[in-house]
Amino acid sequence: MSHKKFARGVAIVGxxxxxxxxxxxxxxxxxxxxxxxxLKASIDKGLNSNDIQAFYLGNFSSDxxxxxxxxxxxxxxxxxxxPIPSLRIEDACASSGVAxxxxxxxxxxxxxxxxxxxxxxxxxxxxIAEVTDALATAADTQFEIPxxxxxxxxxxxxxTAYMHKYNADPAAFAHVSIKNHANGALNEKAQFGQSIPEIxxxxxxxxxxxxxxxxSWENEFEFLSDPKANPxxxxxxxxxxxxxxxxxxATVLLVSEELASKxxxxxxxxxxxxxxxxxxxxxxxxxxYIPAAVEAAKQAYxxxxxxxxxxxxxEVHDCFTIAEIMATEDLGFFKRGGxxxxxxxxxxxxxxxxxxxxSGGLKSKGHPVGASGVGQVIEVWKQLxxxxxxxxxxxxxxxxxxxxxGGSGQTCVVHIxxxxx
Amino acid sequence: MTExxxxxxxxxxxxNEGKLIGSRCKKCGYQVSPQRLICPKCxxxxxxxxxxxxxxxLAAYTVIYVPPTEMQQAGYNNKNPYCVGVVELKEGPRVNAxxxxxxLAQPAEIKIGIQLQMTSVVRESKGSSQKFLAFKPV
Numbered sequence: 001m002s003h004k005k006f007a008r009g010v011a012i013v014g015x016x017x018x019x020x021x022x023x024x025x026x027x028x029x030x031x032x033x034x035x036x037x038x039l040k041a042s043i044d045k046g047l048n049s050n051d052i053q054a055f056y057l058g059n060f061s062s063d064x065x066x067x068x069x070x071x072x073x074x075x076x077x078x079x080x081x082x083p084i085p086s087l088r089i090e091d092a093c094a095s096s097g098v099a100x101x102x103x104x105x106x107x108x109x110x111x112x113x114x115x116x117x118x119x120x121x122x123x124x125x126x127x128i129a130e131v132t133d134a135l136a137t138a139a140d141t142q143f144e145i146p147x148x149x150x151x152x153x154x155x156x157x158x159x160t161a162y163m164h165k166y167n168a169d170p171a172a173f174a175h176v177s178i179k180n181h182a183n184g185a186l187n188e189k190a191q192f193g194q195s196i197p198e199i200x201x202x203x204x205x206x207x208x209x210x211x212x213x214x215x216s217w218e219n220e221f222e223f224l225s226d227p228k229a230n231p232x233x234x235x236x237x238x239x240x241x242x243x244x245x246x247x248x249x250a251t252v253l254l255v256s257e258e259l260a261s262k263x264x265x266x267x268x269x270x271x272x273x274x275x276x277x278x279x280x281x282x283x284x285x286x287x288x289y290i291p292a293a294v295e296a297a298k299q300a301y302x303x304x305x306x307x308x309x310x311x312x313x314x315e316v317h318d319c320f321t322i323a324e325i326m327a328t329e330d331l332g333f334f335k336r337g338g339x340x341x342x343x344x345x346x347x348x349x350x351x352x353x354x355x356x357x358x359s360g361g362l363k364s365k366g367h368p369v370g371a372s373g374v375g376q377v378i379e380v381w382k383q384l385x386x387x388x389x390x391x392x393x394x395x396x397x398x399x400x401x402x403x404x405x406g407g408s409g410q411t412c413v414v415h416i417x418x419x420x421x
Numbered sequence: 422m423t424e425x426x427x428x429x430x431x432x433x434x435x436x437n438e439g440k441l442i443g444s445r446c447k448k449c450g451y452q453v454s455p456q457r458l459i460c461p462k463c464x465x466x467x468x469x470x471x472x473x474x475x476x477x478x479l480a481a482y483t484v485i486y487v488p489p490t491e492m493q494q495a496g497y498n499n500k501n502p503y504c505v506g507v508v509e510l511k512e513g514p515r516v517n518a519x520x521x522x523x524x525l526a527q528p529a530e531i532k533i534g535i536q537l538q539m540t541s542v543v544r545e546s547k548g549s550s551q552k553f554l555a556f557k558p559v
Contacts, residue, residue: 129489129490129493130490132487132489132490133489133490136489142429142430142432142455143429143432143455143516143517144517145489145491146491146553147505147517147518147519147553147554148485148488148492148503148505148519148553149505149517150485150487150488150489152483152485152487153483153485153505156483157481157482157483157505157506157507158481159483160481160482160483160533161480161481161507161533164533164534231486231499232484232486232499232502232528233486233487234483234484234485234486234487235483235484235486235502235528235529236483236528236529237483279461280517281507281517282507282515282516282517283453283461283514283515287480287481287507287515
């Protein structure tokens with residue numbers, strides 16, 4: 001099963017995203033319209049909306065966040081696509097990664113030639129406790145949440161098991177946070193858009209301005225170990241280990257391989273796709289990696305006919321810093337138990353052999369959960385077409401990968417992309 | 422063990438009587454908690470209800486400083502955090518539980534692998550008090 005390829009090739013010919021952040025004036029549909037406008041402008045040879053035959057929307061829970069269900073046809077109408085088939089896909093934080101896979105399968109099947117796929121989440125209208133409760137519904141609400149788990153808590157528990165098994169230094173988590181903030185500082189769409197030293201300077205300036213004692217942090221590590229600046233959320237995960245609550249939308253246009261040249265001379269091909277599932281955290285084969293990610297990666301590598309050593313860069317699901325470390329192992333970039341040391345040694349930085357989350361990742365770019373999967377694809381599109389600006393990788397990367405996790409690992413979807421010219 | 426059925430809610434019915442239940446596969450011997458009808462390993466539907474001893478060890482944990490609404494209502498907050506973990510039962514399966522009676526001032530000092538004994542904790546939930554699974558050090 002896993003060696004099967006798409007029955008015909010699928011290419012990305014356009015991509016757009018809204019800014020990620022907190023936008024009190026905008027609802028899901030407004031965010032998606034912003035992303036769609038950018039997508040239309042990104043299509044080199046232009047797009048006639050009438051070409052689009054179906055719309056797949058990833059969204060975790062507009063029902064809870066905005067009291068609005070049945071979102072796909074509404075958004076389709078708002079971007080001028082009625083009456084095409086429009087549907088919403090929910091797999092928690094992997095919703096739009098899964099929507100991408102289903103949209104690609106629909107083209108590969110031969111039924112459609114041109115499909116719009118995207119993701120959206122509007123999370124910041126609710127008070128933080130209600131956001132936490134809404135996110136908790138992506139876990140097992142009969143047996144995990146009643147025990148007292150939260151989402152930071154699941155990953156924190158994996159972190160304690162990981163630290164115990166591999167004698168890992170928790171400073172590795174700070175290294176991931178510092179790197180992703182530094183990358184996100186070069187991304188104009190990022191929610192934070194500031195490196196940690198910039199955040200420190202801002203806090204010092206604010207304290208001085210208000211006549212309060214100016215903190216004396218000498219470097220990022222002193223800042224990140226200050227319990228006032230970086231409080232515990234779920235030990236050992238602190239505030240700067242956690243992705244934020246965000247609003248945002250992202251969308252890409254998929255077409256069959258034979259139609260790609262109608263839209264662009266520089267398409268990005270989806271050459272590998274894989275998806276895995278699993279039960280609740282306690283019942284899994286391991287607490288120190290995510291088995292569904294290993295499964296998804298195996299399927300994607302098999303379909304693409306490549307191994308991890310051929311991937312030039314990856315956008316991975318760093319909802320928490322420990323998640324990025326596990327992801328780099330689950331994807332085969334580092335051996336089991338080696339991810340934390342690689343992060344500490346800078347072997348995942350933008351100028352390394354294995355750049356991880358050049359966009360800033362969910363940590364800095366933001367994590368509007370239903371939009372995050374396609375949000376990762378936007379970075380791949382930019383890097384493979386050489387339009388990522390200040391954060392563009394040198395040496396013309398050819399192969400990119402995305403890794404999108406739902407819940408604490410109940411879903412994982414991995415895609416591999418290739419530039420051919 | 423005829424008084425509880427395989428439906429997922431009977432886990433809490435059993436807990437109310439101080440019992441930690443699960444199921445064992447008659448075909449492959451796999452054990453799991455909470456109980457379920459279909460074996461996750463060999464996929465047979467020959468699962469039988471069992472009761473676990475309640476002895477186990479700590480496999481993973483965290484100390485929660487930002488609790489969800491229900492735990493806030495139970496009195497927890499960043500000044501009064503709580504520990505939740507994954508416990509590996511003596512019989513093999515792992516379960517989620519609140520871990521009581523630990524010193525939470527130094528979370529790093531909590532040791533994975535410590536021996537635990539099942540207990541329960543009563544919390545207010547949705548307007549009524551309910552018993553939840555908990556463990557404490559032996």
